[in-house]
Amino acid sequence: MKIVADMNIPFVKECFSSIGEVEVVAGRQIKPKEIADADVLLVRSVTPVNEKLLSGSKVKFVATATIGFEHINCEYLQKYNIGFASAPGSNANSVAEYIVAALLEAGEKHNITLEGKSIGVVGVGNVGSKVAKKCAALGMKTYLNDPPLQRQTGKSKYLPIEKLFGCDFITLHTPLTFEGIDKTYHLADEEFFGSLKKGCVFLNTSRGGVVETAALKAAIKTGKIRSAMLDVWENEPNIDTELLGMVDIGTPHIAGYSFDGKVAGMIMIYKAVCECFGLEAKFDIDSFLPKPIVPEIKVESKSGGEEDILREIVRKVYDIKADDGRLKRILNMPADKRGAEFDRLRKDYPVRREFQNTQVILATLLRPDSDKSEHRGYAGQAENTGDTEKIKIVSKKLKGIGFREVKGVKGKK
Numbered sequence: 529m530k531i532v533a534d535m536n537i538p539f540v541k542e543c544f545s546s547i548g549e550v551e552v553v554a555g556r557q558i559k560p561k562e563i564a565d566a567d568v569l570l571v572r573s574v575t576p577v578n579e580k581l582l583s584g585s586k587v588k589f590v591a592t593a594t595i596g597f598e599h600i601n602c603e604y605l606q607k608y609n610i611g612f613a614s615a616p617g618s619n620a621n622s623v624a625e626y627i628v629a630a631l632l633e634a635g636e637k638h639n640i641t642l643e644g645k646s647i648g649v650v651g652v653g654n655v656g657s658k659v660a661k662k663c664a665a666l667g668m669k670t671y672l673n674d675p676p677l678q679r680q681t682g683k684s685k686y687l688p689i690e691k692l693f694g695c696d697f698i699t700l701h702t703p704l705t706f707e708g709i710d711k712t713y714h715l716a717d718e719e720f721f722g723s724l725k726k727g728c729v730f731l732n733t734s735r736g737g738v739v740e741t742a743a744l745k746a747a748i749k750t751g752k753i754r755s756a757m758l759d760v761w762e763n764e765p766n767i768d769t770e771l772l773g774m775v776d777i778g779t780p781h782i783a784g785y786s787f788d789g790k791v792a793g794m795i796m797i798y799k800a801v802c803e804c805f806g807l808e809a810k811f812d813i814d815s816f817l818p819k820p821i822v823p824e825i826k827v828e829s830k831s832g833g834e835e836d837i838l839r840e841i842v843r844k845v846y847d848i849k850a851d852d853g854r855l856k857r858i859l860n861m862p863a864d865k866r867g868a869e870f871d872r873l874r875k876d877y878p879v880r881r882e883f884q885n886t887q888v889i890l891a892t893l894l895r896p897d898s899d900k901s902e903h904r905g906y907a908g909q910a911e912n913t914g915d916t917e918k919i920k921i922v923s924k925k926l927k928g929i930g931f932r933e934v935k936g937v938k939g940k941k
Contacts, residue, residue, distance in 0.1 A: 633848060714740040
């Protein structure tokens with residue numbers, strides 16, 4: 529069995545070689561001639577899979593190692609009895625952690641305390657539901673919009689989108705669809721931005737086409753929105769560099785690129801291929817995940833608020849500003865080089881592990897004016913009520929956003 533795969537799927541050759549001959553190709557270079565004699569095609573989101581690509585090939589099964597499959601013509605696959613699998617939920621936690629990091633950076637840059645602020649989550653599937661849960665763990669008030677889910681479940685928690693326009697933050701997690709009552713193409717248009725609360729912070733990690741670029745730029749220029757944080761763009765990889773220069777955080781479609789998520793997606797489609805062809809799956813996710821890069825973070829005494837401590841910890845596991853800085857370097861590159869650099873940043877994305885791999889140890893968190901001699905002992909048992917409460921709050925929020933274990937340790941004598 530011959531398998532053609534996007535080279536950006538981690539361990540794809542090591543894993544799939546157990547069931548066939550694997551040829552890896554850059555995702556945008558997967559063309560008809562590359563797959564003519566392939567039995568299986570494995571892609572990510574940059575490869576459109578349609579009649580133009582598949583016509584005349586031997587492909588019997590297509591899989592995308594992504595949660596979305598807008599790039600796949602599923603009707604064509606069904607018509608010609610070509611099997612299909614995706615990786616729903618595989619990178620949902622990665623995107624949710626990206627949102628946490630972005631929110632904490634927005635809080636610092638704009639002097640916003642997240643606790644008590646409202647956030648509208650548009651699209652509450654695998655990703656949006658995890659985003660809402662983590663935002664609630666940060667103490668934010670969450671408002672949910674998902675018309676298909678509302679019709680399916682009848683639950684009143686899924687609100688009309690108009691009910692989200694008064695939120696302090698709004699974040700998009702929808703698929704990209706071009707027709708029907710739930711069409712999302714240019715959902716965020718001039719009317720949408722005009723309806724938002726003035727000073728709102730806007731985030732998009734769904735698909736670039738969900739946002740009308742000109743409308744977003746106008747909303748930033750007029751001050752209608754205070755901040756924009758984008759991971760996805762119209763016309764990738766040739767993105768609007770004026771918009772890139774205007775956003776607080778801009779990254780190259782990597783919100784879902786945690787190493788854990790990418791390996792999980794690879795294993796999901798591996799098992800789907802094995803099932804389709806009646807083969808035994810020899811690997812699982814633990815076969816490929818390495819040891820954590822940051823297995824432990826110990827926080828000693830720390831002044832400042834709970835969110836300052838959270839921000840410091842999150843940055844040690846995932847520094848979103850580093851991703852922003854790497855992408856914004858294309859602003860100084862010749863125009864004809866920028867698209868290739870956007871793709872290179874995705875292809876060569878550094879290993880990012882999820883929060884669950886890191887244990888956080890909280891030592892007694894003392895205020896600068898505290899008498900340290902009075903606060904020896906275990907975290908959470910400090911005599912000072914303010915310090916004890918701070919530790920409890922930080923511990924609860926860390927667990928809520930996904931850190932593996934949060935423990936107290938004896939203070940230094």
